[in-house]
Amino acid sequence: MLAWNPKMLTWSTRRKLAAYAFIAPALGIIGVFVFYPIVRAGIISFQSWDLLDVPRFVGTNNYSRLVGSPSFREVLYRTFEFVALTTPTNIVLALFLAIALNRNLPLKSFWRGLIFLPAVTSMVAIGRLWQYMYAQYGVVNYALSVVGIEPVPWLSSTELALPSIVLVSIWYGVGWNVVLFLAGLQSVPAEYYEAAVIDGAGKWKCFSKITVPLLRPIILFVAIVTLITQFRVFDLVFVMTQGGPGTSTMVIMMYLYRQAFMMFEMGQAAAIAFFLLAIVLILSAVQMRLFRSEALY
Amino acid sequence: MRNGKKIALAAMCVLVLYLLVSSAVAMAVEIEFMTWARPSEFEILRKLIAQWNKANPDIQVKMIETGWEMHHQQLDIRIAGGDAPDLFRTTPQFIRKYVERGHALELSRYFDEQYMRQFFPITKDWAYYKGKPYAIPMEGNTSNIIYNVDYFKQIGVQAPQDVDDAWTWSEWEDVGRKLKAGTKATYGFTGSLAKSMGDPHFLHSFGGSFLTPDLKAPNVKTEAVIEGLKMYKGWYDEKLEPISALFSKPDSAHDLFAAGRTGMYDWGVWMLDYLSDKSGGSFKIDVTFLPKGPFGYSGIPGGQLYVISSATKYPAQTAKFTKWINEFEQMSQLAQTGLMPANMSLAGKMVWKNWNVQMKKAARSFLYLMPIVYQEARHVKYGSMQQVYKENIGPAMLGKISVEEAVNRLDKAIRDLL
Numbered sequence: 013m014l015a016w017n018p019k020m021l022t023w024s025t026r027r028k029l030a031a032y033a034f035i036a037p038a039l040g041i042i043g044v045f046v047f048y049p050i051v052r053a054g055i056i057s058f059q060s061w062d063l064l065d066v067p068r069f070v071g072t073n074n075y076s077r078l079v080g081s082p083s084f085r086e087v088l089y090r091t092f093e094f095v096a097l098t099t100p101t102n103i104v105l106a107l108f109l110a111i112a113l114n115r116n117l118p119l120k121s122f123w124r125g126l127i128f129l130p131a132v133t134s135m136v137a138i139g140r141l142w143q144y145m146y147a148q149y150g151v152v153n154y155a156l157s158v159v160g161i162e163p164v165p166w167l168s169s170t171e172l173a174l175p176s177i178v179l180v181s182i183w184y185g186v187g188w189n190v191v192l193f194l195a196g197l198q199s200v201p202a203e204y205y206e207a208a209v210i211d212g213a214g215k216w217k218c219f220s221k222i223t224v225p226l227l228r229p230i231i232l233f234v235a236i237v238t239l240i241t242q243f244r245v246f247d248l249v250f251v252m253t254q255g256g257p258g259t260s261t262m263v264i265m266m267y268l269y270r271q272a273f274m275m276f277e278m279g280q281a282a283a284i285a286f287f288l289l290a291i292v293l294i295l296s297a298v299q300m301r302l303f304r305s306e307a308l309y
Numbered sequence: 310m311r312n313g314k315k316i317a318l319a320a321m322c323v324l325v326l327y328l329l330v331s332s333a334v335a336m337a338v339e340i341e342f343m344t345w346a347r348p349s350e351f352e353i354l355r356k357l358i359a360q361w362n363k364a365n366p367d368i369q370v371k372m373i374e375t376g377w378e379m380h381h382q383q384l385d386i387r388i389a390g391g392d393a394p395d396l397f398r399t400t401p402q403f404i405r406k407y408v409e410r411g412h413a414l415e416l417s418r419y420f421d422e423q424y425m426r427q428f429f430p431i432t433k434d435w436a437y438y439k440g441k442p443y444a445i446p447m448e449g450n451t452s453n454i455i456y457n458v459d460y461f462k463q464i465g466v467q468a469p470q471d472v473d474d475a476w477t478w479s480e481w482e483d484v485g486r487k488l489k490a491g492t493k494a495t496y497g498f499t500g501s502l503a504k505s506m507g508d509p510h511f512l513h514s515f516g517g518s519f520l521t522p523d524l525k526a527p528n529v530k531t532e533a534v535i536e537g538l539k540m541y542k543g544w545y546d547e548k549l550e551p552i553s554a555l556f557s558k559p560d561s562a563h564d565l566f567a568a569g570r571t572g573m574y575d576w577g578v579w580m581l582d583y584l585s586d587k588s589g590g591s592f593k594i595d596v597t598f599l600p601k602g603p604f605g606y607s608g609i610p611g612g613q614l615y616v617i618s619s620a621t622k623y624p625a626q627t628a629k630f631t632k633w634i635n636e637f638e639q640m641s642q643l644a645q646t647g648l649m650p651a652n653m654s655l656a657g658k659m660v661w662k663n664w665n666v667q668m669k670k671a672a673r674s675f676l677y678l679m680p681i682v683y684q685e686a687r688h689v690k691y692g693s694m695q696q697v698y699k700e701n702i703g704p705a706m707l708g709k710i711s712v713e714e715a716v717n718r719l720d721k722a723i724r725d726l727l
Binding site: 062063064065148149165168169170255256257258259270273274275276 | 382385386388389406407410412551552568570692693696699700701703704707709726
């Protein structure tokens, strides 16, 4: 009887097996901590389960309840409102800050560090800090009182609570995008600008005809990542308002948390997660389509 | 050969020693006790557990410390993950769901009727389900009015010293107006009426409740409830109570009171030490009774119970520890942190080193509560009802929707939950 000999395999097969062997540990970890939870959540989304009882299969009931729920529609609207306010503002602000920081400013490193600092701070700490700053007797209202303005109920007003969180979210997230845009700006050859200036182009023309087109891949990346991040906002809302006052800051991730850990409806919560996944996938696909372009120059 | 015998003898000694040690180790069990507590209470619990562990090497107790806000979420997740602690604390609002879902051990084998008779009937009622005990009451509490004595002297008002003399809600409003007008306080009052945007005890004193007495349908759409909530809203309109305290942690009732910005607030007497520290002793603090509504005296039905998990591998050992921690000597130490023991004879004998008079008033309040306060708190979805109450009544307090609309929405939300 012949013993099995690895040399019986072709060179190409042996290479493939070796490659799989190398990635097997990482694949195992991803499988356990990423794929398995996704599959499990998918199963739970078709069940009714409150953690303490035995899960019960309910078909698509969780999904149909979501679609028919006025509360969920309100949550979706609020989430889109939050994303619409934060994402473009974040991107535009980050781009202009990057352009400003790309020049020869005094203390350039200091300004860059200052802008990036919130991005390396815990979101929970940021949320707690701003919660105290926005308090009735907090720093923000104190500053306003110096110029004679009455205390503003930043987090206790249904009109102001969401915009207050939007400001914090932009302040927190702009640093990362500035870094990405800075890297992109530094890869744009200076000769392009020189040639444009020689041809009589002004600052706006240089920006719109050189900078933006050449930064397109980075803008696309930043837009997609920022969009996904803003859709997933939870820590700030949880720490600052817990979805209140009323439900004026109840964004989709906070609603998911509420369904899972306040109402103990795990099936509903899982269905919300997949709903969110679908929304983000569709929006990302739309963005990629809009930004897609052939050779620019 | 001689060497071989020596080696064999040595090996036998090692084996015997190993068997002795491993059987000793095997006899010692470790039980997990999961609880929240205030820092002062945790200090005492740690000492007590160390004392128990020293005296009972065969039953070692490991305490899992949680915070109140996350305790039940963490507990539920551990239970769902098959890793329930052997013993945990819970409250009357949550006990029913653990019992009905089969996660609480039936205790009549370890705690007989004579043992259970030592607890206040209200607290004993929490622990029973279909005639059998599933928990051991630890303490009972409710909310009282904590007030600034110095401010009260300034406005010439004497706070009721017995529950029979408690203010009506209108009288309470008037006191709030006097405090706002006649002292440095920015607001008349604040407190768990704000926090109890999740608790319906305000509704109870106006003849309402989340649920009907049979716990099968909502009971919020009554004229009395609507009038009561309109009165409640009026306090925000008149700025007798800060709206921010409803939603903003930094503007919490405790801190506003400790800073002298309100003259009174309603919370539990376990806050007295904290308030005294926070205010730096700049004013005298005392306790009085919540106002009475047209239907009676209400408050938040609070308390704590010990529950032995049905999944525990060591029920007898866990029961032994539970009995011990609830004994007079241990409970009297824990009670000094502002707890009222559920044990009647201990509660009667208790002398609190700090706030003795105030604790006695709190005990009187507790025993005076309307039965409805406890009955509906035992519904398995009570926690979810608190959440929808907060979400639906909040916008009415902010003036975004009418009180009538808020009550309609709440009624529908509770029906959906049921």
